[in-house]
Amino acid sequence: MTFLGLATAGALLLSACSGSSPAGGSTGAANKEFTYLSFAENTSIKDTFTSLSTGSCSTAEADAKLKVDNTPQAAYDQSIQLKAGQMDLPSIFASGNSPQIAKDIESSGALVDIGAELSDMGLEDAIIPAAKSTIEALYDGKVYVLPTEFNVEGIWYNKQLFAANGIEVPATWDDLVAAADTLSAAGVQPFSADGQDGWPLTRLVGNYIYRSLGPDALAKVADGSAKLTDSEYVEAAQKVADLGAKGYFGPSVNSIDYMTAVNQFLSGDAAMFYMGSWILGNFNDPEANKIGNDNIGFMPFPAVEGGAGSADQLAANVGVPLAMSKSRYDDGAKQWLECIAKNFGAQSLKDQGVITGFKVDGDVGEVPALTQSVQDQIATTTQTVLWFEALFTPKASTTSQTNASLLVTGGVSPEQFMETVQADLDAG
Secondary structure (H helix, E strand, C coil): CCCCCCCCCCCCCCHHHCCCCCCCCCCCCCCCEEEEEEECCCCHHHHHHHHHHCCCCHHHHHHCEEEEEEECHHHHHHHHHHHHHCCCCCCEEECCCCHHHHHHHHCCCCECCHHHHHHHCCCCCCECHHHHHHHHHHCCCCCCCECCCCEEEEEEEEHHHHHHCCCCCCCEHHHHHHHHHHHHHCCCEEEECCCCCCHHHHHHHHHHHHHHHCCCHHHHHHHCCCCCCCHHHHHHHHHHHHHHHCCCCCCCHHHCCHHHHHHHHHCCCEEEEEEEHHHHHHHCCCCCCCCCHHHEEEECCCECCCCCCCCCCEEEECCCCEEEEHHHCCHHHHHHHHHHHHHHHHHHHHHHCCCCCECCCCCCCCCCHHHHHHHHHHHCCCCEECCCCCCCCHHHHHHHHHHHHHHHHCCCCHHHHHHHHHHHHHHC
16 A cells, blocks of 8 residues: 555644654663554555564564554554654554654654664665665655555556557657557547546656656645746646546546556556556456456656656655654664565565565565566666655645546646645645
8 A cells, every 4th residue: 555645634743752762762671572553454564574573583573572553544643643742652663644744753753763774784775776765755865764665656558459559668748648649549548547536647747747847846846946836837737637638538537446447457448557566466466457467568657858857767655664663672673673674575575476665685486577577677766756746735635636537527727726736735
């Protein structure tokens, strides 16, 4: 599961956490427990930790026994903020539905500087460069979370439909629009998209901005040096609205939910599908995938001709990032961190088929070819970009995603769309 700009609870005052432990963590006796607090809906991280506790991390387990607790995702942010205010954070925990949650907690000095700890252990390369770039972009240049997933985003395409219509993989936005024109003229729906949730459509707006204006374009909006209502930002909303005006997302895109969009693509009813690599689980399911894995290709969001960005800068996120509590960072937690850094990536890929932000060492068995191709692309990526709402306030994120389907169906103009979201950003 990923950050999708979900609304978060109001921030609680965290000043009570300040100075809750020495800079080096707990100096008392070992807690004898390594507590992990998770979203109740996410079981893959828990399962990987459990496998590690009886295998590669059995030595850490002997010193600090793994204990797993969970909280429903909808109530998680308020819960973790409350624990922070009460100086009762667990050893390791999902950092929240939005990057801002961890930022608020970290501002009180309550989190372990994971980057510094890994460096001290000689494990500075345990987090792959692309994942580190994403974490630093999310958390103001700091590394105080662990990347339990590493999802790159881009456009998946149906190779047979491309070949049948003489389409080469688009390198530029103009190429992409031309491909969509050709497909539509042949009676093929160009794109499958989840308009009901909105974020797959706003991802297109954000990617166009990054390709056109460069990888810092939305950071400038966040710090107030640029606005979404500036003409060069409105252009991105216009380009995506133009695709909708041509009907390239299919009829009634506003009523299409996530799984319906997935099934449209995997049934061969649409030629392209913008989505993150978490979708590989669906692609690797032979019952769900009617077109076959060998028939699916992946391309980064294409370049904008003359733009300041590059197609090499993959859009990415780190799934459910994990933070660690400084007050519980004893010898047992330190052993666990070292073992997680060395082994989580391989264990997760082997057991769950999940690509993480960790370097993978050792035998992980047979990896599906499509998964391997994405891994190979990640391995060559050193700089990433975020998604449209990554640096927005919760209210602005909700407004953006709620109005996305209206943008592509003509319910709001590109100018109105950007004005509405910017108004929420200005309100703070």
